[in-house]
Amino acid sequence: MNVIACNKVTRLFDTFTLSYVDLALPEGVIMGLIGENGAGKTSLIKCLLNLYHLNHGEIKLFGEPHNINEAALKQRIGVVFDDLHLPPNFTTRHANQFYKLTYTNWDEPYFFTLVKQLHLPTQQKVSKFSRGMRMKLAIALALASHPKLLILDEPTSGLDPIMRDEILDLLVQFMDEDATRSILFSSHITTDLDKIADMITFIHKGRIRFTTTKDDLFYKHGRFSGSEEEFLAIPEEAVISSRKTSIGVEALVLREQVNTAFALQTPTIEDIMLFYARGDK
Numbered sequence: 001m002n003v004i005a006c007n008k009v010t011r012l013f014d015t016f017t018l019s020y021v022d023l024a025l026p027e028g029v030i031m032g033l034i035g036e037n038g039a040g041k042t043s044l045i046k047c048l049l050n051l052y053h054l055n056h057g058e059i060k061l062f063g064e065p066h067n068i069n070e071a072a073l074k075q076r077i078g079v080v081f082d083d084l085h086l087p088p089n090f091t092t093r094h095a096n097q098f099y100k101l102t103y104t105n106w107d108e109p110y111f112f113t114l115v116k117q118l119h120l121p122t123q124q125k126v127s128k129f130s131r132g133m134r135m136k137l138a139i140a141l142a143l144a145s146h147p148k149l150l151i152l153d154e155p156t157s158g159l160d161p162i163m164r165d166e167i168l169d170l171l172v173q174f175m176d177e178d179a180t181r182s183i184l185f186s187s188h189i190t191t192d193l194d195k196i197a198d199m200i201t202f203i204h205k206g207r208i209r210f211t212t213t214k215d216d217l218f219y220k221h222g223r224f225s226g227s228e229e230e231f232l233a234i235p236e237e238a239v240i241s242s243r244k245t246s247i248g249v250e251a252l253v254l255r256e257q258v259n260t261a262f263a264l265q266t267p268t269i270e271d272i273m274l275f276y277a278r279g280d281k
Contacts, residue, residue, distance in 0.1 A: 001027045001063060003149050003182040004048065008057035011047055018043050018206045020057070025199075028179050030171070032193035032214075033186040034273050035203040041186040042082075044203065045153050048184075049079065061149070075104055078142030082154040084134040088127035092120055095141060103145035111144035118166070132163045139167055143174055150174065150183045156192055164189070168196055190269035200269060204277055214269075221272055222264030224251040234258055241279025252276070 004025035011018040018040050025031050035041050046052045048059060050067050059066040061073050086095055092115055100106045115122065118136040126134065135155055142150060150171070156164040175181055187193060193200065193214075201211040212220075224234065224242075231242065231249040238257035242249055252267060252275035267275075 002060075003027050003062060004184065005060040005063075006044075006048075006057065007059075009044070009047060009054060009059060010056035011043060011052050012055050013043070016040070016043070016206060018047065021203075021206075021208050023201060023208060023211065025182055025184055027182055028175075029198045030175060030183040030185060030196055031199040031201055031211075032190075032197035032269070033184060033201050033203065034188065034190060034193065034269065036273075036277055037188065039203045040206040041203060042153055043206075045151055045184070045186060048151065049074075049077075075145070076148045078145060078147035078150045080135070080138045080142045080150075080152045080155045082157055083131075084126060084129075084138045086126050088125060090126050091124060092122045092126075092137060095126070095137065099141055099144065105145050107144050107146060110146075111140060114140040114143060114170075118170075132159050135159060136163070136167065139170060143170070146178075148178075148181055150181070152183065152185045152187075154187055155185075156187060156189055164192060168192060172196055190273060193269055202273060202276060209276055217269070217272060218266055220255060221267050222253050222255045222258065222262075223267040223271055224249070224253050224258075224262060224264055226262075230262070234262070239279075241275045243278065252279075 002024045004023060006021050006023040009018065009021040021044060033041050043052065047054060048066065050070055062076065064073060066073065096108060096111055100108060118140060120133060120137055139155065156167055171183060175183065185193065185197065197214050199211065199213050200217050202209045224231065227248045231251060234253060235257055238253045240252040242251035252272060253264065255264060258264065
């Protein structure tokens with residue numbers, strides 16, 4: 001079953017259009033949603049949550065229209081935006097009371113287990129929290145209702161590597177506990193997705209450029225680095241995009257269309273995103 005299914009989703013803004021987005025997130029999968037700032041990642045997430053109404057297309061969550069029985073559907077979804085949206089005078093205990101009234105499946109003991117695990121204070125006001133503490137609390141609040149779908153919008157942005165690893169470990173633990181859970185993880189920190197994502201979707205200028213498994217993404221693409229003369233021997237149709245360097249040319253290419261005599265490196269997700277954005281293909 002697809003937990004998220006988007007069909008030709010379109011939303012018009014004053015200076016930007018989310019255009020004919022097709023997206024399918026299978027059950028039990030972590031999907032990384034990548035793209036540069038302004039590519040449409042947050043706009044798509046807000047469409048999924050019906051915070052933005054569609055101009056065209058349809059969205060289904062758990063096989064049901066996303067805008068019918070909306071309150072019941074959202075009981076099954078945990079959401080983390082790029083900041084913690086709570087009143088500044090709230091403490092962790094206030095947040096627990098608020099969420100207990102919101103989610104029918106709220107697990108108070110589990111929430112405070114997460115609070116302890118993440119070393120979060122229970123009496124301090126959230127206005128005094130560091131960014132890292134705010135994001136850890138947001139993750140704990142999203143997990144404590146035991147959602148079937150977790151939607152994350154840049155949750156590790158601005159955090160140090162140790163804190164990012166702590167959050168990634170928590171997400172892996174969340175998935176390991178139930179094989180029917182799924183995560184949509186929007187991030188421009190692609191090293192996080194290198195670690196935990198099963199699938200990658202790349203959105204650029206409001207359009208989906210590709211969706212594939214992470215393994216296929218690395219299998220199909222290679223990074224070329226060599227002289228201009230060597231680069232000219234590569235078929236033009238195999239080149240996603242290229243750039244000149246002080247010692248020659250770097251390029252992202254399709255492996256199956258390149259002579260095996262070339263020694264291609266395995267690109268990172270960031271390499272693939274940047275070269276696709278540069279080539280605008």
